[in-house]
Amino acid sequence: MRYVVGLVAELPPGSSKVVFPDKVKSGVGVFNVNGEFFALKNTCPHMGGPLCVGKIRGTSAAEMPADCQPEVHWVRHGEIVSCPWHHWEFDIKTGRTIFESRQKVRSYPVSIETAEELERLKAGVETVPVSVDGAIVVLEV
Numbered sequence: 303m304r305y306v307v308g309l310v311a312e313l314p315p316g317s318s319k320v321v322f323p324d325k326v327k328s329g330v331g332v333f334n335v336n337g338e339f340f341a342l343k344n345t346c347p348h349m350g351g352p353l354c355v356g357k358i359r360g361t362s363a364a365e366m367p368a369d370c371q372p373e374v375h376w377v378r379h380g381e382i383v384s385c386p387w388h389h390w391e392f393d394i395k396t397g398r399t400i401f402e403s404r405q406k407v408r409s410y411p412v413s414i415e416t417a418e419e420l421e422r423l424k425a426g427v428e429t430v431p432v433s434v435d436g437a438i439v440v441l442e443v
């Protein structure tokens with residue numbers, strides 16, 4: 303089932319939007335990470351928190367240079383979402399936790415369609431009103 307999220311222009315890099323297709327009652331978060339779109343289920347695998355309304359941020363990474371003075375850097379800015387309940391961090395691109403774990407949140411394919419392409423595919427597409435011309439973000443659930 304395809305679901306129209308909205309116009310690309312409405313989701314600039316660094317932003318996200320939670321949508322509620324019929325098949326996913328808890329919602330799906332759609333993220334624009336530096337011009338690439340990704341979608342994650344809005345249910346944290348830890349205790350079910352609304353993961354996709356969490357802060358979009360980066361994470362810290364430590365480095366131990368030869369002089370043994372540890373350096374901590376802020377990395378991957380805009381690629382991590384932090385669950386608002388207990389702050390577990392997830393890679394938006396893969397749905398995997400940042401820390402060593404087998405935990406993963408479900409991800410969904412996202413495509414960018416023109417209004418004309420979408421019109422051709424209209425049968426079977428769950429839509430929301432979109433009245434402006436331009437590229438459209440479409441979620442596959």
Ligand code: FES
Pocket residue numbers: 346347348349350351353385386387388389390
């Ligand atoms: S419910 Fe998300 S970190 Fe606990």
